[in-house]
Amino acid sequence: MRARFLAILVPLVLGLAGCEGKSGRSSEVLTGRLxxxxxxxxxxxxxxxxxxxxxSTPTAKDGTYTLYDPPKGTLRFKVYTIPPPPPGMPxxxxxxxxxxxxxxxxxxxxxxxxxxxxGKQVFDITxxx
Numbered sequence: 026m027r028a029r030f031l032a033i034l035v036p037l038v039l040g041l042a043g044c045e046g047k048s049g050r051s052s053e054v055l056t057g058r059l060x061x062x063x064x065x066x067x068x069x070x071x072x073x074x075x076x077x078x079x080x081s082t083p084t085a086k087d088g089t090y091t092l093y094d095p096p097k098g099t100l101r102f103k104v105y106t107i108p109p110p111p112p113g114m115p116x117x118x119x120x121x122x123x124x125x126x127x128x129x130x131x132x133x134x135x136x137x138x139x140x141x142x143x144g145k146q147v148f149d150i151t152x153x154x
Contacts, residue, residue, distance in 0.1 A: 055091075070108070
């Protein structure tokens with residue numbers, strides 16, 4: 026009885042795990058690398074938005090990022106190394122060794138956009154000083 030149960034359960038669990046990919050994540054994924062002055066930007070936050078829908082993720086040491094289930098459509102991006110302060114408050118200093126993201130990239134009012142249609146896509150972000 027136990028062997029029969031395991032014979033049914035194991036393929037079912039493995040099959041379900043394979044449906045969403047690694048770590049149970051969706052197959053809707055946007056990846057890329059964040060660069061500034063030809064250098065990868067680590068420990069930054071990348072935020073993608075379409076209308077009132079947003080997705081955000083940190084960058085890895087090599088500047089790569091992965092957004093799971095980003096909204097579909099023309100994505101606008103903002104990038105920051107520390108969360109922006111509330112309106113009217115001064116911006117805190119960057120962490121030691123952390124690049125300073127130009128102010129125009131810390132809001133959605135910049136040239137960064139990408140048409141995300143779903144599935145697995147790549148958008149490398151190159152910030153200009």
